[in-house]
Amino acid sequence: MLESVRDTRAMGSMIFARIIYALNWMNIGAIFVLMASDVGAGVSGLGVVTAAFYLGIGIFQIPGGLLAAKWGPKKVAVLGIFIFSFSALGTAASTNIPELAVLRFVVGAGMAFVFAPGIVIITRLLRGEKSGMGVGLFNSAYDIGGLLALSGWVAVASVTGWRLSLVTSGGLGLITGILALIFVPGDEVRTELRVSMRPLVDVLKNRQLILIGLGTIGFDVGNTIISSFMIYYLVSTKVASSTVAGLVASLVTVVPIFAALWFGRAYDVVVRHKLIMTLAILASAGSLVFGAFPSIYAAILCSAIGGLVAGVGYTFAFAGARDLNRAGKEYEGLAISWVNSLHLTGSFLPPIFFSYVVESLGYSQAWLWSAALTLVFLVPILVMVQRWRR
Numbered sequence: 001m002l003e004s005v006r007d008t009r010a011m012g013s014m015i016f017a018r019i020i021y022a023l024n025w026m027n028i029g030a031i032f033v034l035m036a037s038d039v040g041a042g043v044s045g046l047g048v049v050t051a052a053f054y055l056g057i058g059i060f061q062i063p064g065g066l067l068a069a070k071w072g073p074k075k076v077a078v079l080g081i082f083i084f085s086f087s088a089l090g091t092a093a094s095t096n097i098p099e100l101a102v103l104r105f106v107v108g109a110g111m112a113f114v115f116a117p118g119i120v121i122i123t124r125l126l127r128g129e130k131s132g133m134g135v136g137l138f139n140s141a142y143d144i145g146g147l148l149a150l151s152g153w154v155a156v157a158s159v160t161g162w163r164l165s166l167v168t169s170g171g172l173g174l175i176t177g178i179l180a181l182i183f184v185p186g187d188e189v190r191t192e193l194r195v196s197m198r199p200l201v202d203v204l205k206n207r208q209l210i211l212i213g214l215g216t217i218g219f220d221v222g223n224t225i226i227s228s229f230m231i232y233y234l235v236s237t238k239v240a241s242s243t244v245a246g247l248v249a250s251l252v253t254v255v256p257i258f259a260a261l262w263f264g265r266a267y268d269v270v271v272r273h274k275l276i277m278t279l280a281i282l283a284s285a286g287s288l289v290f291g292a293f294p295s296i297y298a299a300i301l302c303s304a305i306g307g308l309v310a311g312v313g314y315t316f317a318f319a320g321a322r323d324l325n326r327a328g329k330e331y332e333g334l335a336i337s338w339v340n341s342l343h344l345t346g347s348f349l350p351p352i353f354f355s356y357v358v359e360s361l362g363y364s365q366a367w368l369w370s371a372a373l374t375l376v377f378l379v380p381i382l383v384m385v386q387r388w389r390r
Helices: 005-039 043-059 061-071 073-091 097-112 115-125 131-160 162-183 197-204 207-236 242-249 251-267 273-291 296-324 329-346 349-361 363-376 378-382
Strands: none
Touching: 005 043, 005 073, 005 097, 005 115, 005 131, 005 162, 005 207, 005 242, 043 061, 043 097, 043 207, 043 329, 043 349, 061 073, 061 097, 061 115, 061 329, 073 097, 073 115, 073 162, 097 329, 115 131, 115 296, 115 329, 131 162, 131 207, 131 242, 131 251, 131 296, 197 329, 207 242, 207 251, 207 273, 207 296, 207 329, 207 349, 207 363, 207 378, 242 251, 242 296, 251 296, 273 296, 273 363, 273 378, 296 329, 349 363, 363 378
């Protein structure tokens, strides 16, 4: 529970920042149908831009975790918010795919500095050892932002133009950075702390962290493809209008708003974490099979089931990363960053894979082959230890 008005304001500023973070993450996939003609690209261009973003957010997770250990989570989170917000503003001026890809890479790099420090801040504000609840709350805020991006941003961009819509989302990001700077308590003074090689190596060599990071890519396949491509797919195949397509795609974020909180509580009481992750990856693959059918009802099932299992998988993965860390409390952010780095860097593959299969074999085959790709990532989860909590 929060213990003061100061903590409440700090929590509110971080939740707001997380919502706008997700808006700037997902809005490109939502409005690409409006951008495509201006930047001279189709589904392959969307694949390149999406992959560039995931490379940026994946590669910079470890630097973000190291800086959080040395400087403190608040400084790093605020820095990341300003980096991704200014870069998001820059995307409004993009005229071609290479420019857009570079800027989205930088947006991803900035976001890499926010996630793990943000989880550390949230869990400390809750004043408890309930990792699942803290991560579930933070992930639910992300899903609210994703809902705003997928269900509403096409409408905003249709009225204002896609460039002004990106200026708006980037500007909101700057506001959240200012609020976090004002309201989040300052970091503890750490003049004596030196980030040494031993705990760094302990984190990077932790077999369980590596396995959970690789296994989480199984959720990224479905989540990335649904959130990035569903609107473009439904509109380009004339299954639905952009408005209806946005509502369908938004289910991948609506369902986890509730699922992340519920499964956050579940994480704190269950012991068979591996079994739940295994079942969730199987369900994630199943959701993509529904995408192979050119029907609005199949698309609804694809997005809804994909959102449910993402809420389960990401909550368990990030809470597990914190609890499986053995390098010391100050390296919690680094452990989360390492898991995030592994799965997000690996996530550059699904959009490239999906767009390539679309252009080679068509959308139905792309959905089916993506489901098969998901099943590959069962292997890391199956060889993990059974109990993850401390």
